Amino acid sequence: MSVGPPVLRLSGVSKAYPANGGQSVQALRNVSLEVGRREFVSLVGPSGCGKSTLLGLIAGLEEPTDGAIEIATEADGTPGQVAYMPQRDLLLPWRSLLDNATLGAEVGGGDRAAARTRARSLLPSFGLEGFADALPHTLSGGMRQRAALLRTVLLERDILLLDEPFGALDALTRAALQEWLLEIWERLEAAVLFVTHDVEEALWLSDRVYVMTRRPGSIQLDLPVGLPRPRTRAVRGTPAFAALKQRLLDALLADTA
Amino acid sequence: MNTHRVARIAPALGVLAVLVGAWELVTRLAAVPEWLLPSPTVIVVEFVESLPQLAPHTGRTLLEAAIGYAAALLLAFAVAALIDQSGLARRALSPLLVTSQTIPIFALAPLLAIWFGFGITPKILIVALACFFPIAVSLAGGLRNADPDMQALVRSMGGSRRQVFSKVKLPSAIPSLLSGMKIAATYSVIAAVIGEWVGASQGLGLYMLRASSSFQTARVFAVIAVIAVLSVALFLAVDVVGRWIAPWIYVRTEEAQT
Known part of the structure; x- marks a missing residue:
């Protein structure tokens, strides 16, 4: 590719x-x-x-x-x-899922409103629809990883x-x-x-x-x-x-x- | 939820009831003179009767405690942030901060009276001193223990030192800060009272001193009860505020208890 x-x-x-x-x-x-x-x-x-x-x-x-x-x-x-996604999800426990996902725009001084709109539009494809305002501790492990990936993707790198x-x-x-x-x-x-x-x-x-x-x-x-x-x-x-795996x-x- | 809470404190309330009951019995059966040890019922009666006088004294003491506490909080924030951001400040102040906790702040009350007279200033100062150290130490500790990976994450996004501080370190330090603030809240009332013992025109300390010098022992007990209730109330107030501003920190402990 x-x-x-x-x-x-x-x-x-x-x-x-x-x-x-x-x-x-x-x-x-x-x-x-x-x-x-x-x-x-x-x-x-x-x-x-x-x-x-x-x-x-x-x-x-x-x-x-x-x-x-x-x-x-x-x-x-x-x-x-x-855009770096560390091993642990590192969602900030005091922030809602949406606020975690848009952390990059906030830190980078980007357009926060636009970032939030884009984040909301991506929630369904990340399997996080309806959880925008949820705090991280209420999410399952898989959801936390998807949220962390959403945060990474939203850095737009x-x-x-x-x-x-x-x-x-x-x-x-x-x-x-x-x-x-x-x-x-x-x-x-x-x-x-x-x-x-x-x-x-x-x-x-x-x-x-x-x-x-x-x-x-x-x-x-x-x-x-x-x-x-x-x-x-x-x-x-x-x-x-199988051959590749063997190698x-x-x-x-x-x-x- | 509420029945859970009642069940949790029921044993403590039981012990308290037994102790108070025994106290009542002993004073009645042995006919202990009232100036030596008044019974709980006498104290309650005294409390109700002296309420009109107690109220303004309580108000004054609370005012001193509140101003001193607020001053301590502001100063502790400044010092803890300085220690966190500057290695030199940390090496210079951190050991002093820890060892200064061993100084009996209350013993400074007579000195403060010499320097600042008998007005409200020395009381506020002693409250501020007593409250400053637990808040500063706990906040500095909380800032220091913030998750380094979370800090690295914000740096990887191009975050500045200030952003790492405001977005990660400060929120991370809230649980630790709250425990320091709770300890300080219980110190604040007693510190104001001790400040008033040295000399004051109003306040629970003065009221208590007057009562004890005229052997109104029931009144002394009533004041002690007020001080205890105020301390517990302030402690709980900090707890409630904490649950409101930082709901996430209570999750894990509550899950662990069920």
Whole structure:
């Protein structure tokens, strides 16, 4: 699906944290990757391989120790150019769902009234109709994740960074939300960088999957998926899917051994 | 819901009833003189009879408590925000704030009377001092403990320090602030009374002092009861305001209780 120059390019990105005794802990080493316009890219890797750290760097929350992060929209790497959805839903408990969803417009000084109108119009497709004024604690886990994604989408960026958005959900809710996410994404004009440790989830959603090594994290495999879209659940049963899954698992398990 | 609440406080009320009943019995059976230990019924009668005099004194004490409390709240906000926003201010003020809680503020009452005379000012000051520390410490703690991930989220949206403070830190600190405000509310009345003991022209402290020097023990008890009721009422008032402005913080605890 990638056409033209990438919207996000990481070249040789490393991140080290100072640790006790003057030494430093290397979290990421020499990570290079690209995300094309409207491309869905997944990042899989073992727990603690630095996937979340990488997203934090791209979101501008931290500076890389080394390397460059180029985002097509603007070149200076300041926060606010990508839409970042952290692992936890982080809905502010004192705000209604609608106020949470429009937090970005409020922080960015955008048109709040317009943001609220757009948020309301999106509620049905996010399965949140009738919950605009609900406080987060009254929502189910799946609804909270959808609300967090709505908040991310409403930032109106070209790149969405999603950090294990379905990690904490039960298997059934998770499967339902994966299908729903595909639907939403196919209507959006945005590229997605999706972090997960679920190989099937990564394959089924993505145009391309990057596999990371254990800490210090680096890219060990760049796997174009090439399955036709729009994808249905049935794709998961095909031999092509199984072969891709085998390649991903081989790469992941070889690193673990 | 209401029956639940009644059921929850019923045991405490039972113990209270037993204690008061025993008190009544002992004073009657042993014929304890009234100036030494009046019975609860005598105290109630005294309360009702002295109500016309009690009311203005109570009003004065409440006024002192309210002004002092408001001043403490404003000052605590300023100091806690400063500590939160500046590392230097935190290192300079935080240890002082914590250790200053060990100073018996009430012992400062005579000093304040020397410096500010016997008007309303020293009473307001002592209330403000007594209320400032619990509010400032709890607010500063609440600001410090705000969820770092939520702060990062607002920063990732391009939010400024001020926006992180107003959109995440301050609302996050409300539960902690409310508990400090509740403690301070109970301090406020007694602080005003102690301020009045040192010298005043009106107020519950003065009224109590006069009663005790003329051995009107029942009246002393009546004033003590008023002070206790006021303290509890202010505590509950803060609680009610808290439930109104921050309904979300009561959800988890109530779920846990059912």
